[in-house]
Amino acid sequence: MHDGLHVFLRERCLVSVTCVETCYSQALQLNGRLMTVEQVLEEVLRDRAFYENSGGGVTLSGGEPSLSGDFVKRFLEQCKEKGLHTAIETCGEYPWAFLEVLLPVTDLIMMDLKQMAPDKHETATGRSNDRILANARRLALTNKPILFRTPVVPTVNDSDEEVGQIASFVRELIELREKNGNTRGGTTNITYELLTFHKLASDKYTSLGVKYEASTIDPPTSERMSELADVARRCGIEARIR
């Protein structure tokens, strides 16, 4: 408390949650909570009927699920035991073993390919893409369905050249899978999507006290997205726009 006012110093927060419990007006809220595998499964199974009717299932998204390997693996195992379709969204930036251990219990891998040029990738994300591309190649050597995705962010990776390079890489991986005979039912099960940048996350940044670097970037137009899909098509890849 400072002069009778509650002051929140994020850097000193120990996540004791006392402040949240005291703040009944919910001005402070705890995002996330500790749960067991069984509790998560219980929550997930409540919606089971929706997965069955829609052909959907469980998708683990970001943070990076492969960094919670043991929990995620046990959870996905139980999902498979219950007959649920499983998917993970991953950035691919980690040792291969992190992903390898999840493959037996994952039906679909959704991996981002944001940029082919290592220096530009590092500028945009803070990390090189060496391991990402290597992991993507190793994935292509399995027969696991993969959905590669490029979030198209104007000024970051929205040029014809940049998308063309990514699409060509995907084409290369498809050929690699075909060459190694890892197709199923006559298809490589490697698909590609262009994701239209949006600003839905801006409120989340604000509530976390983090500057939203993309605040000045406008979403690409649908015409531009179609042009980029044409670029991918010319590289031999059908790209779905989302």
Added chain:
Amino acid sequence: MPQTRELTYRERIEMLRATKMRHTEEKWHALGSMDMDDLPIMLPPPESRKIIRIVSGSGLSMTDAMFKEFIPRSTHPSGGIFGARACGENIRALMDVHPPYVDPLSSLAGGYMAHFLSYRQPAWNPDFDYSHLHEEQNRYKLHPGIGAVQHFCQDMTIGLTLGWGGILGKIQHYRTVNTGEEAEELYDGLEHMVRGFQNWIGRHAVAAWEMAEHEENPQLRQNLLEIADINGRLVNHPPKTFREACQWMLWYQLAGKMYNMGGSLGRIDQFLFPFYEQETKRGALTDEEAIFHLACHFVMDTSYTQLGGPDASGNDTTNALSYLVLEAAHRLRVPVNVGVSVGKNVDPNLLRRGVEMLFEDKTGIPKFLGVDRTSEGFARNGYPIELGRQRAYSGCHWCAIPGREYTVNDCVKVNLAAVFDVALRDMMSDTNVEPCTDELWHRYEKHLRRSVEVIAESLDFHMDHMYRVFPELHLDLLCHGPIEKGRDASHGGVEFYNLCVDGAGLATVADSFAAVEQRVDDEKHLTWNQLIQLLDTNWAGKDGERDRLMMRSIARYGSGGSRADSYGLAIANAFTRFVKEKPTPHGFNMIPGIFSWAATIAMGKDVGATPNGRRAQEPISHGPNPDPGFRKDAAPTALAVTVASVQPGYGNTAPMQIELDPGLSKNHDDVGKVVDLIRTHFDLGGTQINMNIIDKRAILEAHQDPSRHPDLVVRVTGFSAYFASLSPEMRQIVVNRIIAEE
């Protein structure tokens, strides 16, 4: 209108829509807001107009306009109009003075400017005293249904087959068969009504003919001559063409609105289909013409109708006309209450087209009907499932067997929140018990059971006397039995009696139980006496607001797996058990539902502050829905699971109200996701879905200034309406739902 070129049907629909908007805006200025169905009444001319407050056919207070020169003839010292003969005479007299309305752009004549209800004051005959029920009705703040009108469904095929001449002949025949006093009075009333119809229709034929004489535009002159010709025939004869059938149906519906604000239409794609099929087969009717005639009907009558769904054997009845009805609503974009059937055998394309319309029009039209669940549920009352499948969606949240079932649907409400308050006070006033949530639940069950018993006794009183107060003359004409037996539908005239009893305020009570259990019993942040003081003072005092927020910030009903969810289920189960454990004392079957309709505001005004953090007189929760903000992610699947879990399951509904992300686009995937959501909710046991895919920006702008978006249509609850026509309180309820979806 001078001739320039031939107007297309689409252009005429747009012009009819503009006329309706003009009428609607005039009503806003003269009558103010209206939290109910879009009644297509037009105002009488200003010089003969009088504005009054009345109680609507659904039991809500409303402002209405009436002809000031029309004085009804009372036969009772109270000045009221009671019994079949008096009601028949007076509705006939009202129709006789009612000016004709013919729009040369429409293919159908007719419009109405007066509600007979407004002239019937007092509404209840004081000779039939029910003061012995008042104390408990008031204690539990019940809406007991005494004096409830319409809210069941006619069989339109009777009228389309017989015509007015045939119906008159039928009345005259059965006069000779049934000769008692009750029958004679009923026949007098019915005959007055039919003759009133005939005169009204005939005067429109003359008016159309006179207008044609002065019309310069040959297209419209021809149209007027056709209207004159059609209506001249319809005075006596049954309709032969699709257009004539639409015209006949419109007369019947307008008279229903005029008589007692009736609004049931039923399965329009079934009873009009023979006319459509016969004419299209011989090339006499195009789909464009059929859509136009339907639009001309809907612009004057927004009544409730079902599309598709099973026949008695369970086979799907969806046909080409089902799609044309949807298309008419789509082109018209007025608050038409169209419901699309969704079921195992029902054409899935109808559902898909309905969802596409939600995306395209953003009017909350159509709504979706879980026909398998409602027909299976109805069978649990001891009826064959074939009967359940014949029940037709024909009102806000309800269905009824056309022409064979009397229901008082949507008119009888148990205010679950008021019962909670009684239970809480009962416990606190008992010095022999230590207050605790278990004891409160025990008392709640006791009072809930008693409130249902009071409802049952009230319904018996209604059934004993209604035919001598305000008989169902209009619906009697197209039911199987009233004419044949000489008895009003409310008094043994029809075959089945299944009286609707709805619970309202489920989330308010579920959250209140969970809040007291957690904050008072378990965490001991408050004592029971402190809680009572906070409720009595409406959360006043130094820490009042803090305590209110504390009670409010528990895991709420709808969050999934919470104690409030458990209470929600327990309350729904207890309510269902009490409604079903016995019939009324006179033996009428009651069927439970969970629905509060627009009465969520009125019922809220009857209840002080509640432990869920609700302030005194604020609206109680809506139907079986959780309160807005029930879950941080507002997951539609969590909502769908919750509402499906609390269904009473006896054929009446507990509809899910859902607002979906306006950011969704109408691409293949998004339509598919909504289709899957609808299907799955019904698979889980859901019975009806009222859904808005909303233009959020427009709604928020219209909330600030309704005049900026006068034609914005939203699904408010079971009914859809112009957003601008709603009261500020009702607009706030809709806005709260939308904001909570963010």
